[in-house]
Amino acid sequence: MIIEKYLEEYEIGASRMTAGRTITEADIVLHAGQTGDFYPHHVDAQWCATQPFKQRIAHGTLVFSVGIGMTTGVMNPRGMSYGYDRLRFIKPVFIGDTVRVRTTVKETRPHKTPSHGMLVELVEILNQNDQVVIACEHLTIMERKPAES
Amino acid sequence: MIIEKYLEEYEIGASRMTAGRTITEADIVLHAGQTGDFYPHHVDAQWCATQPFKQRIAHGTLVFSVGIGMTTGVMNPRGMSYGYDRLRFIKPVFIGDTVRVRTTVKETRPHKTPSHGMLVELVEILNQNDQVVIACEHLTIMERKPAES
Amino acid sequence: MIIEKYLEEYEIGASRMTAGRTITEADIVLHAGQTGDFYPHHVDAQWCATQPFKQRIAHGTLVFSVGIGMTTGVMNPRGMSYGYDRLRFIKPVFIGDTVRVRTTVKETRPHKTPSHGMLVELVEILNQNDQVVIACEHLTIMERKPAES
Amino acid sequence: MIIEKYLEEYEIGASRMTAGRTITEADIVLHAGQTGDFYPHHVDAQWCATQPFKQRIAHGTLVFSVGIGMTTGVMNPRGMSYGYDRLRFIKPVFIGDTVRVRTTVKETRPHKTPSHGMLVELVEILNQNDQVVIACEHLTIMERKPAES
Amino acid sequence: MIIEKYLEEYEIGASRMTAGRTITEADIVLHAGQTGDFYPHHVDAQWCATQPFKQRIAHGTLVFSVGIGMTTGVMNPRGMSYGYDRLRFIKPVFIGDTVRVRTTVKETRPHKTPSHGMLVELVEILNQNDQVVIACEHLTIMERKPAES
Amino acid sequence: MIIEKYLEEYEIGASRMTAGRTITEADIVLHAGQTGDFYPHHVDAQWCATQPFKQRIAHGTLVFSVGIGMTTGVMNPRGMSYGYDRLRFIKPVFIGDTVRVRTTVKETRPHKTPSHGMLVELVEILNQNDQVVIACEHLTIMERKPAES
Numbered sequence: 001m002i003i004e005k006y007l008e009e010y011e012i013g014a015s016r017m018t019a020g021r022t023i024t025e026a027d028i029v030l031h032a033g034q035t036g037d038f039y040p041h042h043v044d045a046q047w048c049a050t051q052p053f054k055q056r057i058a059h060g061t062l063v064f065s066v067g068i069g070m071t072t073g074v075m076n077p078r079g080m081s082y083g084y085d086r087l088r089f090i091k092p093v094f095i096g097d098t099v100r101v102r103t104t105v106k107e108t109r110p111h112k113t114p115s116h117g118m119l120v121e122l123v124e125i126l127n128q129n130d131q132v133v134i135a136c137e138h139l140t141i142m143e144r145k146p147a148e149s
Numbered sequence: 150m151i152i153e154k155y156l157e158e159y160e161i162g163a164s165r166m167t168a169g170r171t172i173t174e175a176d177i178v179l180h181a182g183q184t185g186d187f188y189p190h191h192v193d194a195q196w197c198a199t200q201p202f203k204q205r206i207a208h209g210t211l212v213f214s215v216g217i218g219m220t221t222g223v224m225n226p227r228g229m230s231y232g233y234d235r236l237r238f239i240k241p242v243f244i245g246d247t248v249r250v251r252t253t254v255k256e257t258r259p260h261k262t263p264s265h266g267m268l269v270e271l272v273e274i275l276n277q278n279d280q281v282v283i284a285c286e287h288l289t290i291m292e293r294k295p296a297e298s
Numbered sequence: 299m300i301i302e303k304y305l306e307e308y309e310i311g312a313s314r315m316t317a318g319r320t321i322t323e324a325d326i327v328l329h330a331g332q333t334g335d336f337y338p339h340h341v342d343a344q345w346c347a348t349q350p351f352k353q354r355i356a357h358g359t360l361v362f363s364v365g366i367g368m369t370t371g372v373m374n375p376r377g378m379s380y381g382y383d384r385l386r387f388i389k390p391v392f393i394g395d396t397v398r399v400r401t402t403v404k405e406t407r408p409h410k411t412p413s414h415g416m417l418v419e420l421v422e423i424l425n426q427n428d429q430v431v432i433a434c435e436h437l438t439i440m441e442r443k444p445a446e447s
Numbered sequence: 448m449i450i451e452k453y454l455e456e457y458e459i460g461a462s463r464m465t466a467g468r469t470i471t472e473a474d475i476v477l478h479a480g481q482t483g484d485f486y487p488h489h490v491d492a493q494w495c496a497t498q499p500f501k502q503r504i505a506h507g508t509l510v511f512s513v514g515i516g517m518t519t520g521v522m523n524p525r526g527m528s529y530g531y532d533r534l535r536f537i538k539p540v541f542i543g544d545t546v547r548v549r550t551t552v553k554e555t556r557p558h559k560t561p562s563h564g565m566l567v568e569l570v571e572i573l574n575q576n577d578q579v580v581i582a583c584e585h586l587t588i589m590e591r592k593p594a595e596s
Numbered sequence: 597m598i599i600e601k602y603l604e605e606y607e608i609g610a611s612r613m614t615a616g617r618t619i620t621e622a623d624i625v626l627h628a629g630q631t632g633d634f635y636p637h638h639v640d641a642q643w644c645a646t647q648p649f650k651q652r653i654a655h656g657t658l659v660f661s662v663g664i665g666m667t668t669g670v671m672n673p674r675g676m677s678y679g680y681d682r683l684r685f686i687k688p689v690f691i692g693d694t695v696r697v698r699t700t701v702k703e704t705r706p707h708k709t710p711s712h713g714m715l716v717e718l719v720e721i722l723n724q725n726d727q728v729v730i731a732c733e734h735l736t737i738m739e740r741k742p743a744e745s
Numbered sequence: 746m747i748i749e750k751y752l753e754e755y756e757i758g759a760s761r762m763t764a765g766r767t768i769t770e771a772d773i774v775l776h777a778g779q780t781g782d783f784y785p786h787h788v789d790a791q792w793c794a795t796q797p798f799k800q801r802i803a804h805g806t807l808v809f810s811v812g813i814g815m816t817t818g819v820m821n822p823r824g825m826s827y828g829y830d831r832l833r834f835i836k837p838v839f840i841g842d843t844v845r846v847r848t849t850v851k852e853t854r855p856h857k858t859p860s861h862g863m864l865v866e867l868v869e870i871l872n873q874n875d876q877v878v879i880a881c882e883h884l885t886i887m888e889r890k891p892a893e894s
Binding site: 617623626627630631632633634635655656657658660661662664665666668671677678679680681682683684685 | 766772775776779780781782783784804805806807809810811813814815817820826827828829830831832833834
Binding site: 021027030031034035036037038039059060061062064065066068069070072075081082083084085086087088089 | 170176179180183184185186187188208209210211213214215217218219221224230231232233234235236237238
C-alpha cells in the first residue's frame with residue numbers, strides 16, 4: 001500500500017505495532033545458510049547446552065532483518081531510508097520465541113537540503129514477554145511539505 | 150577457529166579483508182522470503198525498470214547480514230557483540246555485484262565495568278568497483294588483559 | 299492489518315490490484331523442492347528448448363500460491379476461506395515474467411447457516427502484458443451484518 | 448517415467464495412493480517465504496495458542512501444492528492439465544501431520560475438440576487419521592484413442 | 597513405487613537413464629547455504645572470471661547429491677545402501693548445465709552373510725554434451741533369492 | 746583463509762577436528778527439496794515410527810555434504826580435490842544429532858605426473874556420542890615441493 005506523507009505529518013510520540021511472528025529453528029538454519037554464519041551459538045545445540053543460555057540463539061542479524069521486514073507493508077514515496085543508529089542486541093532470542101515490532105516517532109532533525117528533514121523512529125523488537133530484545137533508531141530522509149503559494 | 154585476544158591486543162588502524170561473494174537473484178528471493186519484505190524495489194523487475202536505478206536492488210538488511218556473516222570464522226571468547234552504530238546504506242547493490250568486507254580497528258573506549266572496554270571496528274562492505282556500499286561501526290565489549298601479579 | 303467487514307459491505311464489481319512480483323528461476327527451484335515436482339517442464343532447460351514453449355515454465359501451483367499470497371495483508375475476522383472454484387491455468391508463466399493480482403467481487407450466495415453467506419471473488423493473476431495467466435473464484439464464508447435491534 | 452495413455456484407457460473408479468509426507472514447521476516457514484503469506488495463523492505460535500485450533504496451521508496453498516506434487520512421477524504426454532474444480536479446505540493440517548494423496552478417476556466429459564476429452568479425477572489429501580483435509584477435482588484434456596483404420 | 601528384487605534379478609550390464617535437470621545459480625546458493633562451503637569457486641563470480649574456468653562451478657557435493665537424488669523413485673526393500681567407491685569429479689558443472697544420470701549394473705560380490713550379496717552399480721552423471729562429470733560405484737547389500745524348498 | 750602447503754608438508758597421522766553442527770528437521774526438508782529424494786525414511790514420520798529406527802533419518806548425501814562443508818575454511822592453492830574412496834554410511838543420523846568432522850592425514854601416493862602426488866585423508870563424521878556415522882577417504886592431487894637449486 002502507498003501512503004504519501006511529508007515530514008511534518010509524523011507526530012512525535014505516535015507509535016504502531018506489528019502482528020507477531022515466531023522465530024523457528026528453520027529460520028536460524030536458513031539465516032546461517034544465507035549469511036554463512038555457522039557459529040556454534042546458532043547451530044550447535046550440544047555445545048549450547050554447556051553455555052549459560054543452555055540453547056541455540058537466533059543470529060542478531062536474523063532478528064534485526066525479520067523485525068525490519070515485519071514493519072514493511074506501507075510505502076511512503078516521500079521518504080528514503082538512510083540508515084540505523086544505536087542498534088543494540090539487548091536480549092537473546094530463542095527458538096520458539098514470538099516477536100512483534102513497535103515503531104515510535106522519536107524526533108525530526110534538519111537536513112542539509114532545506115526541502116528535506118531527517119525522521120528518527122525508535123524501532124523496538126519485543127518478545128512474547130514484552131521484553132525489548134533489539135532496539136535501534138531508523139533514520140529516513142523525508143520531504144518537507146511544500147509551502148503553499 | 151578460536152583466537153583469544155584482549156582489548157589491548159587490537160591495534161588501532163589494523164584492517165583485514167574477507168574473500169568475495171556475489172549477490173544473486175536467489176539471495177534476494179530468499180531474503181524476501183525470510184523477512185517478508187516484498188517491496189517492489191527488490192522483487193518487481195518490471196516496476197524497477199521504470200525507476201532511476203533501472204533494476205532490482207538487494208535489501209539493505211540482506212547485504213548487511215551477508216557482510217557481517219562474511220566476517221565470521223574466528224571466535225574470540227574474550228569479546229561479546231554489543232551492537233552497531235552509524236549503519237549507513239551508501240550505494241545500492243544489484244544482482245551480480247560481488248561484495249567483500251573490510252574491518253578496521255577504529256578505537257577503544259572505556260566501559261562502566263573497569264575490567265572491560267569497548268572495541269570499535271569500522272566495517273565497510275565494498276562492491277567489485279571498490280566502492281563502499283554499506284558502512285557501520287561494530288561495538289564489542291572486550292575483556293582487558295588482567296594485570297600480572 | 300485487520301479490517302472487519304460483513305458480507306453486505308462487499309460491493310459487487312469492486313476490484314483491487316496488488317503490486318507486482320517477478321517470478322524467478324529461484325522461485326521455481328524452491329517450489330520444485332517444496333513440492334517434489336521435478337517435471338522437466340520446470341527444471342530441464344535443455345528438454346524445454348525442444349518443446350513449443352522453448353523454455354522452462356513455472357509450476358501452476360507456484361503461480362497460484364504466489365498469487366494468493368500476494369492478496370494477503372488485510373485480515374477480515376468475519377470471513378473464513380472455504381475453497382476455490384474454476385481454477386484455470388490459462389497461459390504459461392516464464393522465468394522473468396512479472397505478475398500482479400486483480401480481485402473482483404463477483405457475487406454473494408446464501409449459506410445453509412442463515413447468519414452467514416458465501417462471498418465469491420474472481421481472482422485473476424496477470425502478467426506484464428496484462429494477460430490473465432491464472433483465474434479462479436475464491437469462496438469465503440462471511441458473517442452477515444447482525445440486524446440492529 | 449513416461450506412460451502413454453489415452454482417455455479411454457482410464458477406468459472410472461480406479462484409484463491410486465501416494466506414499467506419505469510429514470508437513471513440518473520448515474515447510475510452513477518456506478511456504479510463507481515463497482508466497483509472502485505471513486498471516487498469524489501460520490507464523491505466530493503465541494497468537495495461535497489463543498485460538499480454537501491452539502497451534503499454527505499449514506497454508507491451504509502449501510498442502511495443496513505438496514499434495515499435487517506428491518502425485519507427480521509418471522508423465523502422460525497424451526494429457527495436458529486444464530485446471531481444478533471444487534478445491535475445498537476441509538480440515539486444518541498441523542505441524543507434524545503426515546499426508547498422503549488418493550487420486551480416483553471420476554468421469555470423462557466431451558471436449559469441443561472431438562479428438563480430445565476431459566478427464567476428471569478426484570484428488571483427496573488425507574492425514575494420518577485417514578481424514579480428508581483437502582479435496583479437489585483435477586481436469587486434464589486427454590487425447591482420445593485414434594480410430595484404427 | 598516399491599519393486600522387490602533379489603540380487604540374482606539384477607542383470608550385469610543393464611542400465612537405466614533418468615530425466616534431466618538443469619543446475620541453476622539458485623542450486624549453488626542453496627547448497628552453499630546448506631553446507632557452509634562458500635569457497636570463491638562457487639560464490640564469487642568476479643574471482644572466477646580471473647580463473648581458467650572463467651565462471652562459478654557447482655560444488656562436487658551438490659552435483660553428487662542431486663545426481664543420487666535423481667535416481668530415487670523406486671524403492672527395493674530387499675536392499676540397503678552400503679556406500680560409494682571411486683567417487684570422482686571428472687569435469688566441472690557450470691550454471692545452466694543440464695545433468696542426467698545413467699546407472700549400470702556392474703557386478704555382484706559375495707557378502708560375509710551368505711544370505712546376502714553386494715550389488716555394485718556404476719553411477720555416471722552426464723552433462724548436456726554426454727560427458728561424464730561425476731562417476732562413482734554404488735554398493736548395495738542385497739538379499740539373495742531364498743532357495744525354494 | 747589461504748595457506749599454501751606442498752605434499753611433503755602434510756604429516757602422516759596429523760588430525761584436526763571441526764566445531765559441531767546440529768542436524769535439524771529443516772536440513773532434511775531442504776535437502777529433500779534440493780535433491781528430490783523424498784523417500785519415506787527421510788520425510789514420513791508416521792511410516793518411520795513403524796520401522797526399526799522409529800524416526801526419520803538424515804539423507805546420507807546430506808550428512809556427507811554438510812560434513813565436507815564443515816571442513817572448508819582454509820584453501821590450499823597447491824591442491825585439487827580428486828575424489829573420494831570408501832564412502833561408508835555407518836550409523837544413521839537423526840534429527841537433533843550434532844556432528845563434528847575429524848580429518849586425519851592417512852598417506853601419500855605417487856602420481857603419474859612426477860611433480861605431484863596424491864594426498865589421502867581419512868574423513869570421519871562423528872555424532873555427539875563420538876560414534877563415526879560416515880567415513881571416507883578424500884583424495885587430493887598436491888604439488889610436490891620444488892627441488893631447491
